[in-house]
Amino acid sequence: MRAMWKGSVSFGLVSIPVKMYGATSTHDISFRQVRRSDGSRVKYKRVAEADGEVVEYSEIAKGYELPDGRMIILTDEDMEQLPLPTKKTVEVLEFVPLDQVDPILYNKSYYLEPDSNAGLKPYLLLREALESSEMVAVVKVTIGTREQMATIRVRDGVLTMSTLLWADEIRKPEFGFLGEDLELRPQEIKMAQSLVASMEGDFDPSEYADEYESALDELVEAKLEGNEVVSPAVGEGDEKDNVVDLMAALQASIDRARKGEGAGEAADEAEKTPAKKSASKKAAKKAPTKKAAAKKSTAKKSTAKKAAKKAS
Incomplete structure (x- = not known):
């Protein structure tokens, strides 16, 4: 792991220099938006209304819009002038029982x-004090440019900091049914309590799995096995045009050769790519042998599979 923040934990006259690391990571598979017909990536441009x-990133500033539509522009220099006393120091405010911190407040760890x-x-002294008292430290810390409230507790022998939402960031549950006075019969309550008791157990998160992700992995794997993979078309402004187009031409030749079709048809398919005609025709005429084609296909599947798993 690489440290994402360095500073110190300060409580009383004690200061503990620390490094901060992300304690969690998600295993979601991410997707790119592409054109359905050829897999070409869809890009977005920042355009002034x-x-x-097109607006360059260096020209973009933060804008605070007033009710009448006027805009107050805040630059990076303006933001840097704001006071952030907790930018490099985790300030301990108090120690409280863990059960007093509502789980809805927790954000990241x-x-x-x-x-x-x-x-x-x-560090070890603070860890021992927290473990023996069964308390958590309530602190303030700045991550990025935002000051946040957080707690520090001990998990697996390590001080673990969990950022919290501010109290005014929690929405109030204003639902109509809360005002209804519906009487529950004693036998109904007893049956519900019996059901809860029958399903009682000790929580172990490792016993549960993301079934949707597993199904998605199988879907991607099935498409790889069925060679349902495309080489995205690349625009003229890309420096990798010639390389990608040549690969597309070679792959078209391989696909045609596998189906037992002539080299002439493979060349026709290759010419549909934006590559130079001479490169396309040359690739089409020199279609690989069946052995080379199989080896090329296996390597391509392996590369595509790695790309899908890494979810670039």
């Missing part, structure tokens, strides 16, 4: 590691 011109040998002893 006033004149339709991070591991804290002592940043030096000098910080190891106070």
Whole structure:
């Protein structure tokens, strides 16, 4: 893991230099938006509403819109002038029982590691104090440009910091049924309680799995096995045009050769790609042998599979 933040935990006169690491990661498969017909990636441009011109990233600033539609422009320099006393220091505000922190407040979790040998002893002392008291430390910390409230507790011998939402970020459940006075019969309550008791157990998150992701993995694998893979068409402005187009031409030749079709038809297919005509025709005429084609196909499947798994 790579540290994403360095600073110190401060409580009283004690300061503990620490490094912060992300404690969690998601295993979602991400997708790119592409054109259905050829798999070409769909790109987005930042366009100014006033004149339709493309805006470079360096020219973009934060805008705070007033009720009347006027805009207050805030630059990076403006934002840097704002006071952030917790930018490099995790300030301990108080220690509270863990059960007093409503789980709805939790946002993201991070591991804290002592940043030096000098910080190891106070780190261990804070860990021991938290474990023996069964308390959590309520702190303030700045991650990025946002000051957040958080808790520090001990998990697997490591100080773990979990950021919290602010109280005013929790929505109130204002639903109509809350005002209804519906009487529940004692036997109904008893049956519900019996059902809960019959399903009682000890929570172990490792016993559960993401069935949707597993099904998605199988779907991608099936398409790879069926060679349902396309080489996305690339625009003229891309520096990799010639390489991609040549690969597309070669793949077209391989596909034609597999089906027992002539080299002339393979060349026709290759010419449909934006590559130079000479390169396309040359690739079509030199269609690989069956042995080379099989080897090429296997390598392509392996590459495509790795790309899908990494979810680029």
